[in-house]
Amino acid sequence: MTELILKLQNEDETIAVGQKLARHIQAPLTLYLTGDLGAGKTTLSRGLIQGLGHKGAVKSPTYTLVEPYELNGVEVYHFDLYRLNDPEELEFMGIRDYFNPNSLCIVEWPDKGHGLLPDADLHLHLSYVAPGREIKLEALSEAGKQLLATIK
Ligand code: ADP
Ligand code: MG
Numbered sequence: 001m002t003e004l005i006l007k008l009q010n011e012d013e014t015i016a017v018g019q020k021l022a023r024h025i026q027a028p029l030t031l032y033l034t035g036d037l038g039a040g041k042t043t044l045s046r047g048l049i050q051g052l053g054h055k056g057a058v059k060s061p062t063y064t065l066v067e068p069y070e071l072n073g074v075e076v077y078h079f080d081l082y083r084l085n086d087p088e089e090l091e092f093m094g095i096r097d098y099f100n101p102n103s104l105c106i107v108e109w110p111d112k113g114h115g116l117l118p119d120a121d122l123h124l125h126l127s128y129v130a131p132g133r134e135i136k137l138e139a140l141s142e143a144g145k146q147l148l149a150t151i152k
Contacts, residue, residue: 002145004152008133014040014126017135017151018047024150025052027074028101029143030118032110035126040133041108044124045078048106052076065093075103081112090116122147 008014021031025048033041046058052071061067061080069076077098084090090113099105099118110117121144125136139145 001149001152002139004137004148006135006137007129008040008126008135010132011040011043014043014133014135015047018044018049019051020151021147022048022051024147025104026143026147027104028099029122029147030099030105030120031107032120032123033106033108033126034110034123036128039126039128040135041124041126042080044126044135045106045108049076049078052104065089066098073102075100077103077105079105079107079113081107081109084109084112087113087116120144 006017008017033044035041042058042060049058049069052074054069054071058078059067061078062082065079065081065084067078069078095116107113107117110120119140121139121141123138123140125138127134137148139148
């Protein structure tokens with residue numbers, strides 16, 4: 001399967017999608033997260049990162065661009081490229097090293113890094129649909145398809 005759409009009635013349901021992904025996800029994998037400000041990208045990332053075993057808070061890497069974690073031997077990188085002015089900044093930060101065979105990369109606002117980011121395995125798009133949110137999960141690789149099949 002390549003596409004799945006789910007209704008998310010409240011914040012807990014957004015977190016639950018992240019937690020469910022965490023149960024089945026395997027590095028290497030790249031996730032793109034798109035949607036308007038406040039749509040729930042960081043909320044879902046929090047469910048995923050805590051689901052992978054992180055005990056503390058998950059802060060939005062809005063100013064740092066990336067927040068690194070090491071969880072059960074896997075490198076997890078949570079990007080928020082909203083404030084990226086020029087995709088070339090990604091070159092300066094050595095973006096390629098983050099996307100390696102042992103890493104899981106979660107990218108909010110991937111369009112800001114257009115041309116310099118590796119392709120996604122799974123693209124999650126969140127939108128406002130009253131009273132909550134809706135998420136579209138789209139698989140873009142074989143690994144993405146397998147992951148999507150396990151969470152439906
Ligand atoms: P983004 O990273 O997309 O800018 P955030 O995750 O930081 O968005 O913020 C999303 C806001 O919406 C939070 O206040 C969160 O509590 C709320 N929220 C998340 N999921 C839902 C949902 N399914 N229904 C209603 N509110 C939600
Ligand atoms: Mg965010």
